[in-house]
Amino acid sequence: MLLGLTGGISTGKSMISKYLSELEFPIVDADKIAHQVLESDLSVISAIKEQFGSDVAGIKGIDRKKLGQIVFGSEARLRELNQIIQPAIRTKIVNEIKTLNQNHNLVVLDAPLLFEEGYAGMVDVVMVVTSDESIQLSRLMRRNKLTQADARKRITAQMPLQQKVKHADIVIDNSGTVADTQKQVLKWLVDNKLVDIRKN
Structure with missing residues (x-):
């Protein structure tokens, strides 16, 4: 199940x-997967910098706090972010579920x-x-x-x-x-x- x-x-x-x-x-944790994507998925990181400016860059990948200040409170900007990040998150989620479903009830x-x-x-x-x-x-x-x-x-x-x-x-x-x-x-x-x- x-x-x-x-x-x-x-x-x-x-x-x-x-x-x-x-x-x-x-547990397949979508938030943890999102953090991984923001830290290490180079194509996503590049697209976010292009869309939201280089100021959102962090020590490792994207600074989530800075990004949050931009997107929370703006439905349009949040939608832009999700269009960039969600496909990569979905791929990782689906792969994890496929692996785990074989061995757990x-x-x-x-x-x-x-x-x-x-x-x-x-x-x-x-x-x-x-x-x-x-x-x-x-x-x-x-x-x-x-x-x-x-x-x-x-x-x-x-x-x-x-x-x-x-x-x-x-x-x-x-x-x-x-x-x-x-x-x-x-x-x-x-x-x-x-x-x-x-x-x-």
């Missing part, structure tokens, strides 16, 4: 991804842009992680050291969370404690006979 894991920024998707990894399910595709980039059509089940909006905002401000205005820009740059929930097969509410959230995930795994609760 291929599980598509997504949610809004700072809703707790990464925490659930880590929990699933601890349960020994392999559950593979997790952890992808913030699961719907936006069409990955939802590739997976068997979609899990969407949600949290209270005020909690999401404060988590993002704290995690990325952002002002409230900049944090809101990043949240609104993504597909609305309510829209993702409409297309979800399973919704995990991460507004409470870590233990409460993990309990919801574990219940889904047990219900689908993917883990034996006696071993956890």
Whole structure:
């Protein structure tokens, strides 16, 4: 089974991804793959510099913080970036999934842009992680050291969370404690006979 894991920024998707990894399910992490592409894919790096200016160059590849300041808050600029980077990310994701699917009963595709980039059509089940909006905002401000205005820009740059929930097969509410959230995930795994609760 291929599980598509997504949610809004700072809703707790990464925490659930880590929990699933601890349960020994392999994770295909779209964000990590994106970072690899921005650091080492020379054709992508060259195209980004040409499109957004040489100022976005970092010590290694592209400086994501500088690039983020340009694209977040501008739908057109974010679209330009995705047109450059997403094909390279997709190729790596597809290759990783093909390799892992041969040896595991559950593979997790952890992808913030699961719907936006069409990955939802590739997976068997979609899990969407949600949290209270005020909690999401404060988590993002704290995690990325952002002002409230900049944090809101990043949240609104993504597909609305309510829209993702409409297309979800399973919704995990991460507004409470870590233990409460993990309990919801574990219940889904047990219900689908993917883990034996006696071993956890």
